[in-house]
Amino acid sequence: MTPAKLAEVVLSAAHVVFADRGLDHNILPETTALERPRNPEHGDYASTLAMQLAKRAGVPPRELATALADKLGQAPGIKSVEIAGPGFLNIRLEAAAAGQLARVVVEAGPAYGRSEHLTGQKVNLEFVSANPTGPIHLGHTRWAAVGDSLRRILTAAGATVTSEYYINDAGVQMDLFGRSVLAAAKGEATPEGGYAGEYITDIAQRLLADHPDALALPEEEARTLFRDEGYRLMLEEIRASLGRFGVHFDVWFSERDLHAGGAVDHALDTLRKQGHVYEEGGAIWLRTTEFGDDKDRVLRKADGDWTYFAADSAYYVNKRERGFDKCVYLLGADHHGYINRLRAIAACAGDDPDFNIEILIGQLVSLVREGQPVRLSKRAGNIILLDEIVEAVGVDAARYSLARSSTDSPLTLDIEVITRRSNDNPVFYVQYAHARIASMLRNAAELGVSRGEDFDPGLLDHPKENDLLKSIGEFPTVVATAAELREPHRIARYLEELAGTYHRFYDACRVLPQGDEPATDLTRARLWLVEAARTVIANGLDLLGVSAPERM
Incomplete structure (x- = not known):
């Protein structure tokens, strides 16, 4: 007998007791849960159902527990039921009933543990979403492991899950990235505010191999080529790195496409219809302070340029219009400020921020060896790459170790410990x-x-x-x-x-x-x-x- 089946037996007994006593069946729950007593002497499973229902039923808890125990004691597979404290039901199964679980599990095979608990929920799960200006590094790795595990777990619980990577491929940082790759190809210094590290040189060399005449192009054409081709090569590397880590996304969603496809303008219209958009100082604003944000947010600046917040708003509206009931964001430790603003976007769009959107923040992770912090990457300069972590400890050790601790707390991984046999x-x-x-x-x-x-x-x-x-x-x-x-x-x-x-x-x-x-x-x-x-x-x-x- 599985715990789920035993819980059904307990609830069935409650229905019989309520019928016998003329009690209101409407107060009975649709389901009930069992607990495993910490002390095995107290039985195999415990139920608090009598205590939960007693007050509403108008029956003393122990009296209701006694009636339930009498009925449960007659059920096949139940060896005994004892009443403890104010109305706990301590249940012991017959060995044959308990042992049947082995058959259930073996016959179910890979399906054992799966359920319909979240059936009907359509979830968009966004995680990692690193800028395509550098390789996947230690800061992204925790969410790669946790996010992919969460995708698997939600699916096992019956949800329909789409894993999604949001590519921040619009804006100034992409121009700086392209200029950095071009500078490396020319053997020049990294531009101010640009990107450094051997990976930039690697991309430049790969790009030149594919486009040997690239440096002969006019400056503007060269910058465009190095930006777009560098971006393609970097994204290709990000995909490959995540793939080696066992992480594969259903959707790779481009920020550029939001703008090019008119999704930002459409989101503005959607938010305006909800009555939360206003104009001031030549700019277009979203009144997010009405929903817990610390300040209203600019959607479009006075010079006509869209803000990052406008893209964030459009992306949320786009997800909901694609039919997702829940939009789950897994963000890094430096994104606490995004919680209220993203919830405010949902509210301004007419949604319930307590249901339609969830923002999970993952705390920092660090690596140590022999008690000392692991040295920074030679290839990436000031970061440790995901590929280097995998090379040092293996996929299994990395994924398990990153997923086994709550993301609410910072995590330090000791390379010697997680590779020890x-x-x-x-x-x-x-x-x-x-x-x-x-x-x-x-x-x-x-x-x-x-x-x-x-x-x-x-x-x-x-x-x-x-x-x-x-x-x-x-x-x-x-x-x-x-x-x-x-x-x-x-x-x-x-x-x-x-x-x-x-x-x-x-x-x-x-x-x-x-x-x-x-x-x-x-x-x-x-x-x-x-x-x-x-x-x-x-x-x-x-x-x-x-x-x-x-x-x-």
């Missing part, structure tokens, strides 16, 4: 649990031992087996919660707990026969259980974009 390295610890199970299953095959088509779930009655089953049963709820709260680190922390539970099970419960011992029904039942554990670990790692190795 020991149990104090979380990614190794989890991957090793999967590899350990895979090794056991290979050994079973070599011994000619198979889990077979069926097993007796009632044989899985050892306390460590029960612990493992309960941990496995939590996975769907963990995934749904991680999706709802936008917190991929919950998956990583769960996997670490599951790996620990599996290792303790392995130490206490021998699975395979030794010597000339024959395989037994218990052998087969435990093989189903370890295969279920392997499935959950693999599914969880996949949500983080991390491999589940067969050997380590």
